[in-house]
Amino acid sequence: MTGDELSGHCPMKILIAEDDLTSRNVLEAILTKWKYKVISTCDGKEAFDALQVKNAPQLAILDWEMPGMNGLDLCLKLREQQRRDLLYIILLTSRGESEDIIKGLEAGANDYVAKPYNHAILQARVNAGRRMVMLQNEMHKREKLQGVLEMAGAVCHELNQPVHCVSGFSEILLMDLDPNDPNYDTVKNIKENSDRIGDLTRKIMNITRYYSKPYLKSKIIDIDQASQ
């Protein structure tokens, strides 16, 4: 399955850190074939910097053996950062001993692929990482939406009281006013619109799901659907 197929839209970014040009070219070619957008770096320092930018890749394949900051040190440094978004790290290593694998995972790698690697295994591992990233992003999105809905609910709760008050007083006024009075239509208008605001706040407080509808060139929440 390719990067495109898994995401359903734009290619997912993936960072690779590999000091050998030939190995880097091969890895980049394979990942590009799988429709990933590859950010290539040739050492740990360059990889670290590339992961600090806005919208940095959330998937990274790091070679263990690199001059300067190696893949293991890079893992440790990245994990020290306590990033908000998930960064899924696959360590590429020719070290196959159990203690090396443990060392790599303890340093913060999510997975490892032994070198020389088989492209089908690499693809399966990368796709597993991709699914983790997508799942994590979806959870973040839901948490964010939940926070927004809770805040909207609280605001609506606060709004309800004064709106109810306006509606009630305008209703009393309407009872006292003659329908031919010049102010009658204005008060009626106030009553109708405050009732409308009341309906709206009640609906917002009942929103439990996210439904959207097209609005201009973008989308807005469909309050009627979402509050059912």
Add this chain to the structure above:
Amino acid sequence: MLKENPLFVGLGDCSYGIKENMVKPLDTPKYELYDAHTLLNQLMGDEVLAGTIINVFLDDMPHQIDLLKEFVDQGKPEQAGAQAHKIKGAMANIGSPALQKTTHAMEKAGRANDIATLIQLVPTLERQFIELRQILERGQD
């Protein structure tokens, strides 16, 4: 067809290395010097891409080998070992079991601070790379 593409000679005629255009017969068996399946398999059969990667490899590798020789000449086994490891990765991708073996031995020697073995292996590395280059360049004519 792979066998018809000169770049992937390793898949077919094993006497290729001693044909008329060669400078001299290969010292190392050709099947050990170059296995065309390796890179092609990694690239899911994309011969054009394989050709591009081989070209870049042929441009870059002499510098990498020079750097390794420099470390050996300067008596820096640890750096030489690390450089041998890097070259070994490239050879594994291109598909040269012989050079992979030589660089692996150099990597081990570097880790063991064994400069004598490193010095001893440099000519083997150079010779094998010249032979590999002959095969690859002939393949790309």
